[in-house]
Amino acid sequence: SAVISQKPSRDICQRGTSLTIQCQVDSQVTMMFWYRQQPGQSLTLIATANQGSEATYESGFVIDKFPISRPNLTFSTLTVSNMSPEDSSIYLCSGGQGFDNEQFFGPGTRLTVL
């Protein structure tokens, strides 16, 4: 199984600012994803992080708000831009070795926007 770390683990930010979350995997993974988990809710996919190309976003999520980079097979970043209190959530990255393989999650980043 892959071991995934995220930085920061939590942050409190002001409205209108941006935060970049880093996701590091201890081995090369084919698939990387970013999810959001709002308080008391399940996980919702934000986007698929594609290595060397633009991320694939789910309906309701746009690149201008959630730009994603994935420069190699072990690292990705998610930026939450122009934040509002509605962006307060836990952001999780996950990785897996192949399309049909198991996925493992990072510890999450707890974001509070004031």
Place this chain on the structure above:
Amino acid sequence: QKEVEQNSGPLSVPEGAIASLNCTYSDRVSQSFFWYRQYSGKSPELIMSIYSNGDKEDGRFTAQLNKASQYVSLLIRDSQPSDSATYLCAVRGSQGNLIFGKGTKLSVKP
């Protein structure tokens, strides 16, 4: 749009009993199914994956899959208070991502 349905609970069982968690999914062609456990304030932890009809056992956990009925279940034998958590059922999506149910909260009473 694939959907995954779970009873949100809470499901309460006494220590030592069998906990039965159920999940249904909407897309008949789905092939890969997963159970995750999530403790409060923590990220999801993979418990089991199942791809074929029938049962798959791992220690105290048994996953059951019935593709004809579009039904996945997780049995936890000899339930312990440490099993108290939210259990998330997930189905593989078209991007290789996971589509999650809302989760069932399990409480194991000593």
